[in-house]
Amino acid sequence: xxxxxxxxxxxxxxxxxxxxxxxxxxxxxxxxxxxxxxxxxxxxxxxxxxxxxxxxxxxxxxxxxxxxxxxxxxxxxxxxxxxxxxxxxxxxxxxxxxxxxxxxxxxxxxxxxxxxxxxxxxxxxxxxxxxxxxxxxxxxxxxxxxxxxxxxxxxxxxxxxxxxxxxxxxxxxxxxxxxxxxxxxxxxxxxxxxxxxxxxxxxxxxxxxxxxxxxxxxxxxxxxxxxxxxxxxxxxxxxxxxxxxxxxxxxxxxxxxxxxxxxxxxxxxxxxxxxxxxxxxxxxxxxxxxxxxxxxxxxxxxxxxxxxxxxxxxxxxxxxxx
Numbered sequence: 498x499x500x501x502x503x504x505x506x507x508x509x510x511x512x513x514x515x516x517x518x519x520x521x522x523x524x525x526x527x528x529x530x531x532x533x534x535x536x537x538x539x540x541x542x543x544x545x546x547x548x549x550x551x552x553x554x555x556x557x558x559x560x561x562x563x564x565x566x567x568x569x570x571x572x573x574x575x576x577x578x579x580x581x582x583x584x585x586x587x588x589x590x591x592x593x594x595x596x597x598x599x600x601x602x603x604x605x606x607x608x609x610x611x612x613x614x615x616x617x618x619x620x621x622x623x624x625x626x627x628x629x630x631x632x633x634x635x636x637x638x639x640x641x642x643x644x645x646x647x648x649x650x651x652x653x654x655x656x657x658x659x660x661x662x663x664x665x666x667x668x669x670x671x672x673x674x675x676x677x678x679x680x681x682x683x684x685x686x687x688x689x690x691x692x693x694x695x696x697x698x699x700x701x702x703x704x705x706x707x708x709x710x711x712x713x714x715x716x717x718x719x720x721x722x723x724x725x726x727x728x729x730x731x732x733x734x735x736x737x738x739x740x741x742x743x744x745x746x747x748x749x750x751x752x753x754x755x756x757x758x759x760x761x762x763x764x765x766x767x768x769x770x771x772x773x774x775x776x777x778x779x780x781x782x783x784x785x786x787x788x789x790x791x792x793x794x795x796x797x798x799x800x801x802x803x804x805x806x807x808x809x810x811x812x813x814x815x816x817x818x819x
Contacts, residue, residue, distance in 0.1 A: 500714075500730035503707050504741055508547060513748050515548045516556040520565070521748040523579060524591045526740075526793050529811035533578035535800035542796050545741050574800075582657070589650050593759065594751055595814040598771050600645045602761030606680060607646035610665040611639040620660050627654050632758030634687030642683070645761045684764050696753040697770035704746065704777055711742075711784045736795070739788035742781070750778045779815040786818055 513521070522542055527534050534542075536557075543553050557577050560566045565583045569576050579587055609628060611621065628641045631654065636642040655661040671680045684690070714730045734742070757771060765771070790807060797804035812818045 500707070500710060500734060500738060500742065503710070504738070504745070507703070507745055511749075513546065513745075515543070515546075515552045516559060518543065518546060518548065518744070518748060519553070519556045519560060521751060522744060523566075524587050524751075525744065525747045526789075528579065528584075528587055528591070529807040530793065530797055531805045531808075532584065533576055534797065536575045536577065538796045538800045538804075539577065541799065542740070542793070545737060546744075585653055585657075589647075589653070590751075594747065594754055597816060598759070598762070598769075598775050600759065600761050602644055602763040604680070605668045605670045606642045606644050606683070607648075607651070608636065608640055608642045608665075608667050608669060609633065609651075610667070612663070612665050615663045616660060620658065620663070623658055624655075624660055624664075627658060630755070632760070634683075634758065636683065636687065642687070643758070644680075644684070644764060645759065681764055684760060688758050688760070690760075690766060693753075693757050694766065694770050696756055697774040700749055700753050700774050701770060701777055703749065704781060707742070708777060708781050708784075711781060715784055734785065734788060736788045736792035739785040740792040743785045743789040746778060746781050746785075750774070782815055783818060786814075 519539075522539075523532075523534075526542070536554075539557070540550055540553055548556075557566055557568070561568050561577070564580060566577045567580045569578070609624075611624075616624065625635075625641070631643070631647075631650065633641040633643045633646075651666065652661070655664065655666075710730045711734070714734060753774065762769070794804070794806065
């Protein structure tokens with residue numbers, strides 16, 4: 498399989514929306530380099546995906562309107578940076594992407610109770626939307642829960658929405674002295690895990706051929722034998738093509754993860770395709786990240802010679818980038 502053909506096929510069959518692609522590139526590529534990018538560099542980074550200047554300007558304008566990006570001008574040049582309020586959300590979201598899915602269950606549930614109706618209709622709607630994004634489920638009217646809640650993330654969410662003092666947040670476990678249904682059965686009621694599993698399975702089917710080709714290319718470069726059915730990508734994979742592959746990988750994986758409630762492994766169906774999807778994403782990322790960084794550095798420094806290299810935390814992704 499030729500990597501150019503794989504990229505072309507991906508962009509033709511499932512073209513990313515430009516606004517969403519900008520978010521992916523900011524999270525995966527711009528945040529590690531300080532979180533700020535000049536428009537000229539951003540245009541260069543988006544060009545291989547078929548996103549033209551006009552479409553990109555529209556996308557960043559909308560993201561700025563929504564509070565994700567802040568814009569600054571220096572003469573005729575414009576730069577964009579993630580706003581302080583949005584940065585915490587970016588860091589939390591992308592930490593989920595690069596962390597292995599191995600959260601374990603202690604038997605407890607975190608419950609968020611709306612209490613005596615002190616929330617306004619707008620606050621209730623915003624809270625429900627954000628908690629659903631965090632993987633919570635509606636357990637009962639006025640009660641949302643999760644079996645492996647991230648405490649600091651929940652505190653940040655409630656504070657950001659301005660409802661921290663208007664809700665009850667408790668943890669609960671089943672009482673051993675009482676004969677009742679196991680709390681684990683709440684999973685089947687609260688989440689459609691079959692749909693999540695299907696998303697992971699489609700991701701695996703889409704990216705497994707790419708991994709095989711990239712691994713064959715790496716093996717050939719190292720002088721190792723390539724299997725009879727191994728079809729390598731063009732050699733070498735250029736920094737720009739490596740960046741495109743890395744971006745499409747994270748973009749597709751991020752979309753699947755948005756629908757994954759991040760349940761503990763003890764409450765997941767077995768076998769769970771999310772584990773295989775993570776390992777697949779990790780292996781592809783390891784094969785392309787370094788060359789992709791060359792392209793990112795070049796694009797950023799074309800507009801700003803002092804643009805920083807990737808921060809140290811970048812190399813902790815996927816359990817460590819060797």
